Amino acid sequence: MTRKKRRLYMLGLALLGLGTATALTLTAFQDNLVFFFSPTDLQAKAAEVRDRNFRLGGLVEQGSVERRPDGITVLFKVSDGPHAVPVSYTGQLPDLFREGQGVVVEGRLRPDGVFVAREVLAKHDENYMPPEVADALKRAEHFKDTQKTLVPGS
Amino acid sequence: MIPELGHYALVLALFVALVQSTLPLVGAATGNAAWMAVARPAAVAQLALITVAYLALTWAYLVSDFSVLNVVQNSHSAKPLIYKLSGVWGNHEGSMILWVAMLAVFGAAVALFGRNLPPTLKARVLSVQGMIGVGFLLFILITSNPFIRVVPAPPDGNDLNPLLQDPGLAFHPPFLYLGYVGFSMAFSFAVGALIEGRVDPAWARWVRPWTLVAWSSLTMGIAMGSWWAYYELGWGGWWYWDPVENASLMPWLAGTALLHSAIVVEKRDALKTWTILLAIVTFSLSLMGTFLVRSGILTSVHAFAVDPARGVFILGLLLLATGGSLLLYGVRAPGLKTGGLFAPVSREGALVLNNLLLSTATATVFIGTLYPLFLDIVGGGKVSVGPPFFNATFLPLMIPLVAAMVVGPMLSWKRGDLPGALGRLGAAGAAVLLSVLVTVWLTGGPLLALVGIGLGIWAIAGSAVEVAERVRLFRIPLRDSWTRAAGLPRAAWGMTIAHAGLGIAILGMTGTSAWVTEDIKAMKPGDRTTLAGYEILFEDLRPAVVAGNYSADVGRFRITRDGAPVAVLTPERRSYNVQRMTTTEAAIHTTWVSDLYIALGDPGQTGAWTVRLYHHPLVPWIWIGAVIMVAGGLVSLTDRRLRVGAPERRRATPPPAAQPAE
Numbered sequence: 001m002t003r004k005k006r007r008l009y010m011l012g013l014a015l016l017g018l019g020t021a022t023a024l025t026l027t028a029f030q031d032n033l034v035f036f037f038s039p040t041d042l043q044a045k046a047a048e049v050r051d052r053n054f055r056l057g058g059l060v061e062q063g064s065v066e067r068r069p070d071g072i073t074v075l076f077k078v079s080d081g082p083h084a085v086p087v088s089y090t091g092q093l094p095d096l097f098r099e100g101q102g103v104v105v106e107g108r109l110r111p112d113g114v115f116v117a118r119e120v121l122a123k124h125d126e127n128y129m130p131p132e133v134a135d136a137l138k139r140a141e142h143f144k145d146t147q148k149t150l151v152p153g154s
Numbered sequence: 155m156i157p158e159l160g161h162y163a164l165v166l167a168l169f170v171a172l173v174q175s176t177l178p179l180v181g182a183a184t185g186n187a188a189w190m191a192v193a194r195p196a197a198v199a200q201l202a203l204i205t206v207a208y209l210a211l212t213w214a215y216l217v218s219d220f221s222v223l224n225v226v227q228n229s230h231s232a233k234p235l236i237y238k239l240s241g242v243w244g245n246h247e248g249s250m251i252l253w254v255a256m257l258a259v260f261g262a263a264v265a266l267f268g269r270n271l272p273p274t275l276k277a278r279v280l281s282v283q284g285m286i287g288v289g290f291l292l293f294i295l296i297t298s299n300p301f302i303r304v305v306p307a308p309p310d311g312n313d314l315n316p317l318l319q320d321p322g323l324a325f326h327p328p329f330l331y332l333g334y335v336g337f338s339m340a341f342s343f344a345v346g347a348l349i350e351g352r353v354d355p356a357w358a359r360w361v362r363p364w365t366l367v368a369w370s371s372l373t374m375g376i377a378m379g380s381w382w383a384y385y386e387l388g389w390g391g392w393w394y395w396d397p398v399e400n401a402s403l404m405p406w407l408a409g410t411a412l413l414h415s416a417i418v419v420e421k422r423d424a425l426k427t428w429t430i431l432l433a434i435v436t437f438s439l440s441l442m443g444t445f446l447v448r449s450g451i452l453t454s455v456h457a458f459a460v461d462p463a464r465g466v467f468i469l470g471l472l473l474l475a476t477g478g479s480l481l482l483y484g485v486r487a488p489g490l491k492t493g494g495l496f497a498p499v500s501r502e503g504a505l506v507l508n509n510l511l512l513s514t515a516t517a518t519v520f521i522g523t524l525y526p527l528f529l530d531i532v533g534g535g536k537v538s539v540g541p542p543f544f545n546a547t548f549l550p551l552m553i554p555l556v557a558a559m560v561v562g563p564m565l566s567w568k569r570g571d572l573p574g575a576l577g578r579l580g581a582a583g584a585a586v587l588l589s590v591l592v593t594v595w596l597t598g599g600p601l602l603a604l605v606g607i608g609l610g611i612w613a614i615a616g617s618a619v620e621v622a623e624r625v626r627l628f629r630i631p632l633r634d635s636w637t638r639a640a641g642l643p644r645a646a647w648g649m650t651i652a653h654a655g656l657g658i659a660i661l662g663m664t665g666t667s668a669w670v671t672e673d674i675k676a677m678k679p680g681d682r683t684t685l686a687g688y689e690i691l692f693e694d695l696r697p698a699v700v701a702g703n704y705s706a707d708v709g710r711f712r713i714t715r716d717g718a719p720v721a722v723l724t725p726e727r728r729s730y731n732v733q734r735m736t737t738t739e740a741a742i743h744t745t746w747v748s749d750l751y752i753a754l755g756d757p758g759q760t761g762a763w764t765v766r767l768y769h770h771p772l773v774p775w776i777w778i779g780a781v782i783m784v785a786g787g788l789v790s791l792t793d794r795r796l797r798v799g800a801p802e803r804r805r806a807t808p809p810p811a812a813q814p815a816e
Contacts, residue, residue, distance in 0.1 A: 009498050010506065017510040021518055021547070028546035029525075029539075036536035055538060071676020071762040091674050092389075092755035092766050095317075095736050106540075132536045 034106065038136030039083040042109075049109055056085060056115055057104040057133040065099055078103060078115070080136050089117040102133040157222050160210025161301040167203035167254075168291040170196050174261075174284030178277035182349075190273055193280035197265035200287060201258040208255045211300050212242050221307035224248065224300040230313035230732050232703040240324035241314045246464070247300035249327055253444070254290045256335040257283065260364070264339070271360060278346035279339075286338055289471045297464045313703060313732035322382035330375030330402060334440035336368025337409055341437035344430045345479050348486040353430060358420035361433070363791055365416060369409050370787030376402050377780035385740050390672065390751050390768040392663075392776060395544040400523040401443035404516055408436040411512035414505050422502055422567060423493030428509070430490075431483060438476040439516070445472055446523075500570040504562030511555040518547040549602075556609045556660065559653060560616030564623070578623055582615035599668050606664025613657025617650045648790025652783045659779025665748075665772025672769075674755075676762040686769035688750060689714045695763065704730045706739075709754045709763070713743060725754040749773050 036055040037045060061084055064077035074093060077084040087105055097103065097120060105117035174196035181189025214222045215238045218231045228245040229238060237244070243252040261283040268276050294300075317323070343361045347353045379402070384392045393399060412432040418425040445468040496502040522539045529537055560582065564575035576583075589611040590604050597603070622628075624646065625638040671686045679694045691712045698706040706728040713720040723741035730737070740753040748771040755764030 006495060006498075013498075013506065013510055017514045021514040021551070024547040024550060025518055025521055028522075028543045032540060032543035032546065034538045034540055036538065055536075069760075071760065072674050072764050092753065092764050095738060135536070 036104075036132045038080045038132075038139065039078060039085045040080055040136070040139070042085060043083055046109065046113075050111075051108070053106065053108055053118075055104055055106045055132070056087070056117075057102070057136055058084075059133070059137070060097070060099050060101055060103050062099050078105065080139075085115050086113065087115045087117050089120055091120075094120055102137075104133060156210050156213050157219065157301040157303065160207040160214075161299065163203045163206040163210070164251075164291060164295060164299075164301075167200050167207065167258075168288065168295065170200050170203060171284045171287035171291055174200065175281050175288055176284075178284075179281040179349075182274040182277040182281075187273065190277035193277045193284075194265040196284065197258070197261040197280050200284075201262040204251070204255045204258045208242075208251055211248060211251060212239065215239070215242050218311065220309070220311055221303050221305070222300075223302045223304040226304055226308055226311045228314050229311045230703055231310055232732075233314060233319070234702060236321070236324060237314055237319045240318075243327050243331075244314050244318045244324075245300075247294070247298045249331070250290065250294050250298050251300060252328065253331055253335060254287060254294065256331055257287055257290065257338060260335060260339050261287070268360070275343075275346050275350055275357075278349050279342045282342035282345045283338065286342070286475070289474070293464075293467050293471065297467050311732075313730065316704065316728065316730040316733055316735050316737045317386060319703075319730075320382060320386055322378055322386065326375055326378040326382060328375075329371050329378060333368050333370075333372025333375050333402075333409075334405065334443060336364060336371055337405060337412075337433075337437045337440050339364035339368065340409075340412060340433040341475075341479070344433035345482060348430060348479075348482050351486060351489060353419065353426040353490055355420045355423050358416045358429070359795065362416055362420065365409065365413055366787050366791045369406075369413055370784045370791070372402070372406050372409060373780055373787065374784045376406060377777050377784075381777050384773075385742060385751075386737070390670075390740075390753070390766070390770065392666065392773065395522075395539075395541045397523050398447050400519050401446040404519050404523070405436055405439040405443055407512050407516040407519065408432060408439050411509045411516070412436050414508050414512075418502050418505050422496065424496065424502060425506070425509075426490050426493065427483075427487040430487060432509070432513075434476070434479045434483060435516075438472065438479075439520075441468070441472045441475060445469055494568070496567070497569040499565065499572050501562060501565045501567045503570070504558060504565055507558050508555065508562065511551050511558075515548055515551045515555075518551065519544065522547065553605060553609065556613055556656070559656075560612055560620075563620050563649065563653075579616060579619055582612060582619045585615035586612045597669060603664050603668030606660060606668070610657045610659075610661035610664060613660065614654050617654040617657065621650050643795070644793040645790045645795070648786045648788075648793070650786070651789055652786025655779045655782030655784075655786055657779070658775050658782060659777075662772045662775030662777075662779055665775070666770045669771045670768060673767045675765050675767065676760075677765045678760075678762045681762075683767070685750070685767045687715060688720065688769070689717075690752075690767065692763075692765070698726065703732060704728045707754070707757075709752075709765075711741070711752055713750060721750075723750070723752050725752045727754045727756075744774055746774055747772065 034053055034055055035049075036057060037049070039056070039058055042049070042056065056078055058078040058080040061077040061079040064075075064079075064084075066075045067073070068075065072092075073088060073090045075086065075088050076099075077086050079085075087107075089105065089107075104121040105115065106119040106121070107115055107117040109115050174193060177189045178191075178193035178196075181187070181192070211224070213219075214225050215229055216235075218225065218229060218238070220226050224245065224247050228248075229241050233241065242248040261280060264271075264276065264279060264283070268279075271279070340361050343357065343364070347357055376399075379399070380392045383394070384390065412429065415425050415429045415432055419429050445465060494502075522543050525539055526537050529535065560579065561572070561575055564578060565572070586608045590608045593599055593604055593607045599607075621639070621642075624642055625635040627635050630638075673683070673685055675681075675683055677683065677692045679692055681692045683690050683692075691714070693710040693712050695707055695709045698708040700706060706726045708724050708726050711723045711725070713723060721743040723743055725741040726739035728737045728739060729735070736756075738753050738755070740751055742752075743750040748769060751766075751768040751770060753766040755766060757763050
């Protein structure tokens with residue numbers, strides 16, 4: 001086999017690989033991008049997000065955490081100041097879930113306006129604020145009161 | 155005084171690194187032997203100085219010197235001794251010291267043991283190592299100095315994040331960093347060779363041990379991290395496709411490709427420019443891993459509080475290292491002489507396929523991990539990319555990879571015989587068929603699970619067949635087979651062991667993904683439940699008597715199966731007093747074939763506790779498989795040709811023993 005022919009084979013294989021990867025990636029992106037919204041964003045987009053999986057982030061509203069009689073379903077509100085969205089979650093909450101703390105939940109919006117969370121994202125560090133949440137709060141001009149919970153001392 | 159000594163040693167190390175990164179390089183270019191010789195003492199001096207800095211910081215942790223800010227933020231006088239020691243790298247500043255310490259260890263190892271390297275290449279390699287050292291020492295001194303004092307000193311510290319106070323995680327970062335930093339050797343050798351304008355089989359053989367060390371450590375580090383996530387986070391998962399996890403997976407994938415392409419350079423003097431490129435990419439991905447974890451630009455379940463300024467600095471380093479080396483690559487790579495020819499169906503061809511699939515997989519992980527960042531920068535909104543994306547892109551690439559992994563070693567170099575190779579794998583094929591049929595009969599499981607089981611068995615049985623072929627099992631007397639087995643090169647054994655280990659890990663991943671049973675219940679002491687054929691009685695719950703920096707509630711669960719006692723599990727819920735944080739300590743009963751996993755959640759108002767119960771079939775095999783892969787890497791590292799037979803240029807043709815018999 002000549003050098004030229006071998007190169008051609010290699011190039012063909014490489015292009016095939018690249019093509020496969022691109023095709024796989026594009027099809028996967030189509031269905032699997034999960035958008036992030038703040039409660040305020042959600043006011044405008046309620047219709048758009050129907051039947052879609054998305055992430056919602058904000059602060060767990062003070063005094064809103066309530067446990068259902070079954071003992072494993074928790075109701076709470078995620079707020080960015082001007083707006084709050086009720087969230088229902090069945091399962092074990094992460095260790096750092098607390099009222100007044102930043103939280104990101106993933107799930108779907110039920111027609112009655114309650115967000116059913118499939119997942120509540122845990123943090124390894126109580127000083128950590130998810131960048132999306134910090135950003136959403138900033139946009140909602142709720143930022144000043146919470147700034148001290150952001151990255152202290154580092 | 156001791157912290158200042160450490161600080162001083164770091165500054166000195168920076169100056170030594172500056173010398174190391176310039177003089178030998180100039181010496182190599184001008185043929186000045188005295189200047190080239192500076193590299194060796196400089197590398198050793200760097201190791202000594204950074205060791206002093208590292209020990210100084212360790213000392214501050216050991217004696218709980220709360221006049222040092224880093225100790226105040228991350229330690230507490232009541233913290234157990236082991237976490238005082240591991241706490242040194244359990245925080246950003248200390249982990250960076252560990253990073254440069256490992257870099258210095260690798261540099262000094264080349265300086266001391268690389269006796270048979272040509273002097274110019276050695277000088278250049280050590281220079282490049284010196285440059286990386288300069289970058290990271292500057293980074294530490296400017297943005298992350300661990301020796302800053304605090305006045306007045308507080309009476310006690312803030313303690314280490316409780317999630318990190320765990321034996322699994324205590325040793326996860328050192329292994330991970332050993333892997334990341336180990337790939338800097340491949341990088342330095344690649345850049346050195348580019349400057350030198352020469353890549354040959356001897357070069358590949360010099361790089362191989364370093365790449366093997368790095369790969370084995372990274373494998374171990376990733377496995378430990380995954381194991382820790384499994385038992386400590388209390389969600390029972392072992393991989394979340396989280397950006398921080400992906401950050402360690404990308405260099406692993408690229409490093410695995412590098413390990414395989416370097417074989418082709420060594421044995422056949424081909425794929426040279428590609429291997430150089432892979433070495434550059436692998437280390438760049440390692441740097442990016444550090445950047446992603448330390449900058450906090452991506453939302454991650456593993457994210458820690460971070461400082462954006464540091465991220466920008468590491469990004470700068472990353473651009474400089476990657477951009478500079480790629481520029482050099484662009485200028486020099488076309489000039490490298492291409493070597494041996496081979497047919498598409500051959501050992502080389504199989505290794506090319508391996509490289510194509512692995513680099514494509516790296517690319518898909520890269521896109522999935524960085525796309526949210528990209529979209530955010532161009533103002534496209536906040537998104538995240540979750541497990542479904544990776545399952546849809548990564549898995550289809552892994553299936554042909556594992557399928558081909560077994561066939562490749564059966565092909566001969568230059569021109570292989572595919573039907574012949576497949577014919578000799580008949581026994582492995584039969585094992586696959588049998589295992590799939592048994593799986594269908596037992597579970598009727600989903601199609602993907604059948605594929606997973608089939609692939610896992612294919613890798614294990616294929617490795618066994620490959621060894622049997624090499625030793626001509628049952629075709630010559632057993633005693634002779636044994637002699638042949640003992641005489642096989644260690645590198646061949648290493649490959650077989652590592653491939654079989656991957657097969658075992660695949661079985662574990664498949665088992666737990668397809669057949670996990672989980673339940674969440676609110677349980678009071680006295681309640682019973684059942685899971686996957688086990689009866690579980692929540693006997694009682696009492697506060698644990700512990701000394702140290704936490705208090706705990708301990709549940710007692712009596713597990714029986716058909717009335718026969720199996721185990722008593724005691725999951726804990728710990729409250730760390732200083733950080734006012736609770737952690738879940740899951741209790742796991744393992745039969746080595748499956749795990750029964752109980753995690754205690756938070757108490758409700760009615761005296762019932764949230765209890766998470768899992769039955770994970772085959773899950774321990776994930777980590778057993780990973781450990782076997784690491785063992786394969788280490789066995790390969792002991793290969794005779796890497797220790798003796800001092801590779802010298804010209805004598806580069808490998809001894810026939812290293813070639814397969816076929």
